[in-house]
Amino acid sequence: MAKSGGPLGSVLILVWAINWPKPLRSMKVSIKRSICPVPAKHASSIPHEISEERHNELRVEAARLIDSVNKLKAERLRFDDEPSSFLVALRARS
Amino acid sequence: MTERSLALEQWSILTLSRAIRERRITCQTVTAAAIERAKRDTTNSFIALNAEQAIRNAVRLDKELANGRCRGSLHGVPLAHKDMFYRQGDISTGGSQIRKEWVAQSTATVIARLDEAGAVDLGRLNMSEFAAGPTGHNRTFGNALNVHNNLHVAGGSSSGSAVAVAGKIVYGTLGSDTGGSIRIPAAFNGLFGLKPTYGTVSRSGAMARSWSLDHIGPLARSAVDCALIYAHIAGEDPRDSTTFRAPIPQLSDDWPTRLDGIRIGLTADMESEGISEEVARSVKEAAAVLRSLGAEILAIPSHDFSTAFNIAETIVKCEAAAMHGPWMAERPLDYAPHVRSRIEAGFFIPATAYIDALRLRQGLLEDFLVTSLRGVDFYLGPTTGKVAPLISESDLDDSGPAVIALVSKLTRLTRPFNLLGLPALSVPCAVRSNGLPVGFQLVGRPFDDMRLISVANAYEAARLQAPAAP
Numbered sequence: 294m295a296k297s298g299g300p301l302g303s304v305l306i307l308v309w310a311i312n313w314p315k316p317l318r319s320m321k322v323s324i325k326r327s328i329c330p331v332p333a334k335h336a337s338s339i340p341h342e343i344s345e346e347r348h349n350e351l352r353v354e355a356a357r358l359i360d361s362v363n364k365l366k367a368e369r370l371r372f373d374d375e376p377s378s379f380l381v382a383l384r385a386r387s
Numbered sequence: 388m389t390e391r392s393l394a395l396e397q398w399s400i401l402t403l404s405r406a407i408r409e410r411r412i413t414c415q416t417v418t419a420a421a422i423e424r425a426k427r428d429t430t431n432s433f434i435a436l437n438a439e440q441a442i443r444n445a446v447r448l449d450k451e452l453a454n455g456r457c458r459g460s461l462h463g464v465p466l467a468h469k470d471m472f473y474r475q476g477d478i479s480t481g482g483s484q485i486r487k488e489w490v491a492q493s494t495a496t497v498i499a500r501l502d503e504a505g506a507v508d509l510g511r512l513n514m515s516e517f518a519a520g521p522t523g524h525n526r527t528f529g530n531a532l533n534v535h536n537n538l539h540v541a542g543g544s545s546s547g548s549a550v551a552v553a554g555k556i557v558y559g560t561l562g563s564d565t566g567g568s569i570r571i572p573a574a575f576n577g578l579f580g581l582k583p584t585y586g587t588v589s590r591s592g593a594m595a596r597s598w599s600l601d602h603i604g605p606l607a608r609s610a611v612d613c614a615l616i617y618a619h620i621a622g623e624d625p626r627d628s629t630t631f632r633a634p635i636p637q638l639s640d641d642w643p644t645r646l647d648g649i650r651i652g653l654t655a656d657m658e659s660e661g662i663s664e665e666v667a668r669s670v671k672e673a674a675a676v677l678r679s680l681g682a683e684i685l686a687i688p689s690h691d692f693s694t695a696f697n698i699a700e701t702i703v704k705c706e707a708a709a710m711h712g713p714w715m716a717e718r719p720l721d722y723a724p725h726v727r728s729r730i731e732a733g734f735f736i737p738a739t740a741y742i743d744a745l746r747l748r749q750g751l752l753e754d755f756l757v758t759s760l761r762g763v764d765f766y767l768g769p770t771t772g773k774v775a776p777l778i779s780e781s782d783l784d785d786s787g788p789a790v791i792a793l794v795s796k797l798t799r800l801t802r803p804f805n806l807l808g809l810p811a812l813s814v815p816c817a818v819r820s821n822g823l824p825v826g827f828q829l830v831g832r833p834f835d836d837m838r839l840i841s842v843a844n845a846y847e848a849a850r851l852q853a854p855a856a857p
Contacts, residue, residue, distance in 0.1 A: 387634075
């Protein structure tokens with residue numbers, strides 16, 4: 294173990310100082326998720342960084358569309374309906 | 388009107404085609420004149436003008452005519468297309484910074500078909516970035532300007548297509564329509580714009596905005612010109628699995644001038660919020676003209692398109708997110724903020740919701756056929772609720788809810804028909820405030836594309852004969 298003030302200790306402190314934002318960031322994310330977990334249905338695969346405010350806007354927008362789909366699904370969809378049924382229905386009228 | 392009373396740029400494709408076929412004018416002369424007009428263009432309609440190649444093709448087509456070969460009604464006719472239809476070895480930008488130098492490895496089926504028909508391709512036309520945006524704004528190449536009033540938007544996403552035809556540079560064009568991108572710029576610039584039945588025109592080699600909702604179709608200055616282009620691009624294509632063997636639409640030499648026996652449902656939706664008084668009045672006047680031609684105009688209840696709109700939004704956002712994910716990760720700042728913001732919500736929607744949205748299309752199609760189209764041949768309503776907005780009031784170089792609100796407002800009446808896959812034609816019907824055109828939208832049953840155009844043709848003939856409004 295490096296003695297305090299020794300050359301190895303200085304290097305370790307330097308490495309920690311350079312990387313300090315990473316551990317802090319992970320800690321912040323894990324604390325935040327434990328306090329207010331992201332609901333599974335709003336989990337995002339967004340590939341670029343966006344602000345927290347924008348994140349919330351997009352969640353709201355997505356939730357509105359998902360709710361619209363789910364509402365109609367509950368009213369209309371049957372077990373056997375599949376995406377290609379649309380093309381079949383369209384072609385049946387040719 | 389004939390070729391004698393009009394300048395060359397005002398001729399219809401039909402008139403031009405006849406003159407070329409009878410060798411009263413050469414393909415080279417016609418093409419050179421179109422190139423000169425393109426060079427003088429002040430509306431920013433072109434991204435790239437391929438003048439030398441166009442002249443070479445025109446000379447070759449003149450030689451073919453001299454040798455007795457005529458390829459048909461598009462032989463030697465100058466066209467140009469939205470910069471998203473690939474041509475092998477040529478750049479195709481999709482209106483974007485990201486693909487500014489991208490070279491296509493294959494040629495779009497629709498371009499190959501127009502080449503085979505003898506059309507002369509003048510170059511690549513301006514458009515909204517990645518075909519996303521009903522106003523036609525473009526940060527990379529600049530905005531195409533509305534021909535009737537350049538303080539107003541051209542409409543999008545086929546902005547350059549509409550402007551190049553309305554500005555009489557070329558005689559017709561191809562656009563793409565995922566939520567109104569043919570019909571909106573057609574309405575804003577006083578043109579005919581057809582979104583065909585889904586599956587009748589190949590999407591192969593056309594940059595996608597949303598595979599499930601993209602439609603390829605023509606914009607032109609007359610109904611017949613629209614039909615001429617459509618007849619050449621339609622038909623099954625083994626390179627696009629959504630196309631299928633159906634009767635290839637034929638252009639009739641003898642379209643009716645009367646509409647007796649045709650029943651048209653006029654939507655009650657025109658009194659709703661979001662549709663201006665001048666647009667509502669224009670569509671009602673158009674209905675009166677159709678009635679005077681013998682069509683029966685029936686008032687039909689307002690159809691609630693809000694669900695269909697949301698289902699379509701779900702599909703387009705998810706497909707666009709899947710497509711653009713890698714570029715969004717690597718170079719998000721190369722997207723205009725309003726384009727990026729429209730894609731982002733797709734990353735928040737689960738696959739199950741996307742699949743359910745696709746599964747719901749069949750039911751929504753059947754609903755519309757048995758409600759709004761019950762007992763009528765066609766559905767009639769406005770293409771857009773208002774005339775083209777000012778560029779300054781729609782220039783949203785921002786992200787967030789304001790973009791969504793603007794897009795929803797402009798595409799509210801067009802996007803549902805992309806989901807339903809039904810043929811929809813925007814027809815110019817009036818010129819209103821600030822010299823801006825209004826268009827009505829005629830929607831038919833699946834594969835009624837040519838019938839739609841024939842009704843529009845009868846309407847156009849009657850309107851041209853009517854005395855001009857004071």
